[in-house]
Amino acid sequence: MAGTFSQIYIQYVFAVKGRENLLQKSWRDEVFKYISGIIKGKNQKPIIVNGVADHVHIFVGLKPAMSISDLVRDIKNNSSNFINEQKFLKRKFSWQEGYGAFSYAHSQIDNVYQYIKNQEEHHRKKTFKEEYLDFLQKFEIEYNEKYLFDWLD
Numbered sequence: 557m558a559g560t561f562s563q564i565y566i567q568y569v570f571a572v573k574g575r576e577n578l579l580q581k582s583w584r585d586e587v588f589k590y591i592s593g594i595i596k597g598k599n600q601k602p603i604i605v606n607g608v609a610d611h612v613h614i615f616v617g618l619k620p621a622m623s624i625s626d627l628v629r630d631i632k633n634n635s636s637n638f639i640n641e642q643k644f645l646k647r648k649f650s651w652q653e654g655y656g657a658f659s660y661a662h663s664q665i666d667n668v669y670q671y672i673k674n675q676e677e678h679h680r681k682k683t684f685k686e687e688y689l690d691f692l693q694k695f696e697i698e699y700n701e702k703y704l705f706d707w708l709d
Contacts, residue, residue: 560620565603567668568614568628569688570655577609583644587635588612594634598622603665604672608679613672615665624657654703656688658695 572578579587588605591614595602601617614631618624632651639649660668671678678687692699 562620563601563662564618564620565660565662565665565668566616566618566624567658567660567672568616568624568631568655569611569658569691570628570632571611571652571684572609573650573652575610575652575684578645578649579607579609579612580644581609583642584609586642587639587644590638591631591635594631595627598627598630600627604669606672606675608675608684611684613675615668615672628655628657656691658691 584607588607591605591612592602595605595614595616600619600622603615603617605612605614607613616627618627632655636650639645682690688704691697
């Protein structure tokens with residue numbers, strides 16, 4: 557019997573609700589490792605998870621049996637539950653609605669990996685809003701400003 561073989565590379569980007577700087581350095585890596593575990597648990601391939609205090613980038617090798625939206629829903633639900641159960645914050649944590657999902661070729665893996673790995677350095681020069689709008693323009697995604705994240709200016 558013939559099988560289906562493919563690998564789809566997706567970068568997810570999403571923000572903390574209200575774009576607050578809640579992902580503290582002291583426990584951020586633990587959350588990123590947990591997110592990698594969620595991805596593995598869904599039989600997908602986590603390539604890198606990283607971010608800064610107000611948003612996260614996740615790069616995944618996605619099998620076609622898993623939808624982009626189902627995986628990000630599970631990541632957001634399970635990771636926010638984890639953050640709340642660990643009591644990393646004195647109040648309830650949640651992710652903002654929505655996300656960006658951007659696809660890449662196999663030849664781009666290293667560039668995307670390095671970009672995500674260096675998020676803190678990158679955001680010394682560029683705000684999250686500038687970064688996100690650059691993604692939308694680069695990938696030629698039509699958008700209405702009112703449906704984007706809540707921005708902190």
